[in-house]
Amino acid sequence: NAGVTQTPKFQVLKTGQSMTLQCAQDMNHNSMYWYRQDPGMGLRLIYYSASEGTTDKGEVPNGYNVSRLNKREFSLRLESAAPSQTSVYFCASSERGDNRDFSSGANVLTFGAGSRLTVL
Amino acid sequence: GIQVEQSPPDLILQEGANSTLRCNFSDSVNNLQWFHQNPWGQLINLFYIPSGTKQNGRLSATTVATERYSLLYISSSQTTDSGVYFCAVALYTGTASKLTFGTGTRLQVTL
Numbered sequence: 001n002a003g004v005t006q007t008p009k010f011q012v013l014k015t016g017q018s019m020t021l022q023c024a025q026d027m028n029h030n031s032m033y034w035y036r037q038d039p040g041m042g043l044r045l046i047y048y049s050a051s052e053g054t055t056d057k058g059e060v061p062n063g064y065n066v067s068r069l070n071k072r073e074f075s076l077r078l079e080s081a082a083p084s085q086t087s088v089y090f091c092a093s094s095e096r097g098d099n100r101d102f103s104s105g106a107n108v109l110t111f112g113a114g115s116r117l118t119v120l
Numbered sequence: 121g122i123q124v125e126q127s128p129p130d131l132i133l134q135e136g137a138n139s140t141l142r143c144n145f146s147d148s149v150n151n152l153q154w155f156h157q158n159p160w161g162q163l164i165n166l167f168y169i170p171s172g173t174k175q176n177g178r179l180s181a182t183t184v185a186t187e188r189y190s191l192l193y194i195s196s197s198q199t200t201d202s203g204v205y206f207c208a209v210a211l212y213t214g215t216a217s218k219l220t221f222g223t224g225t226r227l228q229v230t231l
Contacts, residue, residue: 035221042124042206042221058218059121090163107151109208109219111163 002026006091006112013081013119021076021115023091031094032074033058033109034066036087043090049074081119089115122147124222126207132228133197141192141225143207151210152183153219154192158203166192166205197229 004025013019025032030051035043035058045058049068063085065077074093078085095106123146133139143152154166167174167181169190174181178197183190194201204226208219 040223042223043208044221045218048218059220088161092163107153107210108165108168109153109155110165111155114161114163 004091004093004110004112006089006115008115009113010116011118013078013117015082015119017081018077018079019081019117020078021089021091021117022073023075023112024073025091025093025110026072027093027095027110028071029093029110030071030096032068033092033094034064034074034076035090035092036060037090037114038087046076046089078117081117083119085117086119087117089117122149122209122211122220124207124209124220126205126222126225128225129223130226130228132230135198135229135231137197137229138193138195139197139227141194141205141207141227143190143192143209143222145188145190145207145209147188148211149185149188149209150212151219152185152190153208154181154190155206155208156201156203157206157224163206194227197227199229199231202227202229 007022033048034046037043047066049055052071091112092109125144127142169181169183171185178195180193204224206224208221210219
């Protein structure tokens, strides 16, 4: 059981280049998320997908686009990379994101291993 | 949005010591999770605890939602407990629980 798999693990880009971070989960989860982590800070939500076919902005969406390709896969695209996008990116999933039965744990996040992106 | 404050920001313990990490949040929440980020960067969920108390081995957590805080207890600490501990909270809005993370408590356990 692989859980949440992200690729690539490391990437160096030049300013203005584009790239896509891939994320796949094999837990049949409905909700998927992209976070970024910067030094000395917690994680900040970029985009999320509450269920297949839907996506929505998080706290820091500028400069990014996402695609929920199917239930398993959620990709993050940088169309024109900027040095401010240098960060570690984490994909996560949860069984649900809207579970009102708060004793069930269906909202628990499982994270991928992270992708370290450097923009020069 | 909800503000999350964690304390202390840094903590150094000798192996075998106990510790308490605190998470304060600014508004009502119905989703609170504790995570451990190990020195290699992997984030692991420790507890899903919107209210009440849970225990898992040497770790336990308590959330008092009405007073807007949660505590993570680590007993008999081991070097493998080193890393950063994050608290994350959310208020269900009808579509998804968008967790807001604190800035973490960095724990170093020494021999």
